[in-house]
Amino acid sequence: MKRIFTLVLVIILWLGIITSALAENTTLVPCAESSAFVERVQNAPDSYYTTKPLKAYSQLLCGEDGLPHLVLDRLSLALDVLIPIVIFLYIAGWIGWTGRSYLRAIQKLGSPEEKELFIDLPLFVKCMILAFLWPASAVQEFISGDLVNKDEEIPISIR
Structure with a gap:
């Protein structure tokens, strides 16, 4: 009986009858629109080593802390x-x-x-x-x- 149950469960999962749920990103916003990130940029010293990375980070998604996060959804x-x-x-x-x-x-x-x-x-x-x-x-x-x-x-x- 256990083997039959296991076999049925494997077939159901294999056929994909149970659909996978996609996580929706509701907490991350573009860094250019994040007030915490904009504040970090304004308080950062003006040098090559801070300005250039912060410009690149502005294209990413930021959390509430104003730090960029990499979402591996692609x-x-x-x-x-x-x-x-x-x-x-x-x-x-x-x-x-x-x-x-x-x-x-x-x-x-x-x-x-x-x-x-x-x-x-x-x-x-x-x-x-x-x-x-x-x-x-x-x-x-x-x-x-x-x-x-x-x-x-x-x-x-x-x-």
Whole structure:
């Protein structure tokens, strides 16, 4: 019975019988019309670093505090946020995968403590270059079961 209910619920949601509600923006106003933003502009020092950004901000939507808010209701605005997030995650993953692959490589070569202190530069550069494709390597290692150690292989402190 539970499976049938789950199946019916999934079909209803999948077919879109339940319509999604669109949020209506009632609190944000154009910054040029916001009294708090106009006051901020008038009180700001007159310099290149304040005048130019404030002119650009006047095209955005402001809240009651007079500060611009970015509403991600259009795909182009969502991409403006999504692209830097993806770039950040890729670079962070690349750095992490480089360190992981270097540590795994020095374990196989012997004397890993020494190679952690005195980095084997040619090996590190090789690990860096191979880590450019870290998403594919991560998927491959996940499928093969090599990405995560088994519970028995993880040492536990006696404390």
